[in-house]
Amino acid sequence: MSQTKKDNTEDKILEAAKTVFIKKGMDGSRMQEIADEAGINKALLHYYFRTKQKLFEAIFSRVFKQIFPDLTTFIRSELPIEKKLETFIEKYITLLMKNPFLPAFILKEIHRDPTFLAAVIKKNGINPTEVFAMLNNEMEAGRIRKMDPRELLMNILALSIFPVAARPLVQIMLFDNNKKEYTDFLERRKQTVKEFIFNSILIK
Amino acid sequence: MSQTKKDNTEDKILEAAKTVFIKKGMDGSRMQEIADEAGINKALLHYYFRTKQKLFEAIFSRVFKQIFPDLTTFIRSELPIEKKLETFIEKYITLLMKNPFLPAFILKEIHRDPTFLAAVIKKNGINPTEVFAMLNNEMEAGRIRKMDPRELLMNILALSIFPVAARPLVQIMLFDNNKKEYTDFLERRKQTVKEFIFNSILIK
């Protein structure tokens, strides 16, 4: 089938668009640049995705969707809460270290068009019910301090995401712009964030 | 002097540019829109700030500069650490709640042009030495657990900034897009963040 060729090109476009959009955002990206990155020409780019808007929406959906399931699967496991948290934090920090532009991209775009964001969430059926159920469970069982699970989730996300998201700034201000030192710092954080969380929620 | 008129217009421009740039970023902003927002015309806008780039740099510097000093003055006070932290967190969350686009703006732009960021930091002599000195003091005195002060500062910032920065997303996902409920949640967080931090660092 022509499918092999077609699919291949479509993938190349999606890959390229993802790279460019995440790095430069919707406004800062150029269709020509995406075509170049994909190794094709502008005409063909428009042949596959009629408009920039459509292409962007495709990318945003994919990126957004991709971030969540990867990180929620382990929640269903039968591991103790300590292990679950450890895995979650480690995976999240690793993911963001590999995709340094991702947080700024998401943050910018959710402010630019919250309506579209809402649509994406609804369409993909993304919701954190499972996580809450799990946390509530632990509280009921008396293994962790009782609190609003939204607070706890927020804290975990904040502590994991912020240091990677704000890297360019923090690296300059607190690490003399030393890249290696900051990378090491983030590696260590996979541990310290966990400890920090436990210090605050564990019942001793 | 004509200064009154001149200064007034310049201020109007800076105010307008700040509003537009913070909301839409460098790429998404239009000189015409800034002129409109300032209640003047495009010719006059260019008469004051020759290029968009120059105007943007002026704004970025100001915004960046403005965020820090406001929040570090109280560190010099003789209040106990509990009170200092409380004030800091409360002020920071309040500031961001009033300027919801600020974190995304800063985050986007520090990734877009880290070089310029470094220049701004250096030029304005912004550095967190004082904060570290204070934290180290508390550790030496045995009032808080010993740890890398950069970790602690990072945690405070993360817990304060993230929930406000990611508001559009979190409000939809965890609060059914109920604005009032989320505002209340953030108000409560001024307390809970403090408690969360203390639970993890205080020596009991």
Place this chain on the structure above:
DNA sequence: GAAAAGTTTAACCGAATGGTTAAATTCGAA
């Protein structure tokens, strides 16, 4: 081998945008 789909080339269009210019007008200061 012919039809169809994929791809390139290259030119083009129209709108938006940053920036300029010149002339006229307003206005504050001396």
Place this chain on the structure above:
DNA sequence: TTCGAATTTAACCATTCGGTTAAACTTTTC
């Protein structure tokens, strides 16, 4: 009142950019 700076008006320019088109070519499929 006069001079110079501030401001407006309005047209204009060059460039960029998203998007289109048509013709030619290549590749795949049947």
